[in-house]
Amino acid sequence: MPVASGPSRSVPHRGRLAGVITMTGSGLSNQVGAAIGSLAFPVLGPVGVVAVRQYVAAIVLLTVGRPRLRDFTWAQWRPVLGLAVVFGTMNLSLYTAIDRIGLGLAVTLEFLGPLTIALAAARRRVDAFCAVIAAAGVVTLMRPQPSTDYVGMGLGLLAACCWASYILLNRxxxxxxxxxxxxxxxxxxxxxxxxxxxxxxxxxQPPTAAAIGYAVAAGVLSSAVPYLADLFTLRHVPAQAFALFMSINPLLAALVGWIGLNQNLGWTEWASIGAIVAANTLSILARRA
Incomplete structure (x- = not known):
């Protein structure tokens, strides 16, 4: 019995470990890709970087998905067209926000989209408490200051709305x-x-080879790698654990922006990011319990 039970336990364990490693790599790849893409902003601007990223994402997804367009009905086309609009708007608003307020704050505001979806679907006291924590973090991030970029903040919130719409439309x-x-x-x-x-x-303005390389790298690291990694991860890791790990993306973005782009944040910004991450983590752990 002990000999027979050993392999059956070790295989799922190895699968979960591989899933955790893949999730870590996917999150870092996504944020590093966004940071590299921002290096092309002086030449291509956020719009140009997003355009290249959309091309890369389309090539990867078409290669994997191979859609049969002739078989689509109008009822199927409607959410697809909505999803296409959300794809472009979400990436454009996010990258423009990154250009104005930095990687960490932009991704943190964008993360409010899935967090709102998760909290709106719950009816527990702990979720109300989590919503209050997240709201406090947002208020702290957007508090009036002489240097506050409200346009950048608004674009981050637009990206959050697009991400929430992306979840619903994708479903x-x-x-x-x-x-x-x-x-x-x-x-x-x-x-x-x-x-x-x-x-x-x-x-x-003919782009430089370096700018094109940065934009393509952003498309590969922020679109192709996370998508393929998510396909692998969800085969080995429960959906709740996957959602829990996604909650650290704002923290990863802040760290990548700090280390890779020298985008320094004050203690209030770090506290706000921590509050938003903690709200999502607490909500998922309570739901799992």
Whole structure:
């Protein structure tokens, strides 16, 4: 009995360990990709970087999803078109916010989208408490100061709204279209809308090889790697554990911005990020219990 039970326990354990390692790599890849993409802002601007990122995401998702467009019905096309709009708007607002207020604060504000979805679906006292903690963190981040960039803050909140919409639309697409055909189609449509933008930018100001390399790296590290890593992770790690780990993305973004981009944050910003991360962590742990 002990000999027979050993392998059956070790295999899931190794799978979970691999999933945790993959989640860590995915989170770091996402934030490092955003940081590298910001290096191309002086040449391409946020719009140009997002355009290249959309092209990379479309190529990866189309390769994996291989959608059969002729089989789509209008009921399937509607959420796909909505998802395409959200794809572009979410990335554009996030990268513009990163350009104005830094990586850590932009990702923290964007994270309010999935956090709001999670708290709105709950009816427990602990979730109300978590909502208060998260709200306190947001108020602290957006407190009036002479140097406060309200446009950048607003773009971060727009990215949060887009991420919440992305979750809801992706759920609808997943129910109506098998596999990742819907997401692949939405990514392709979003990339097509950014194609004129890329052409205009290239004609107006020919990009440097370094800027193109930064933007492509952002697309690979922030789109292709996280997507493929998530596919692997969700096979070995429970959805709640996956959601719990996602809550540290604002912290990872702040660390990457601090170390890689020299974007220093004050103790109040760190406290606000910690409050928002703690609110999501507490909510998920309570739900799991």
């Amino acid at each position: 609808s697409v997943g129910r109506r279209i098998p596999g990742v055909q819907g997401s692949a189609t939405a990514a392709a449509i979003s990339a097509l809308t950014f194609l004129p933008v890329g052409i205009v930018l290239a004609l107006h």
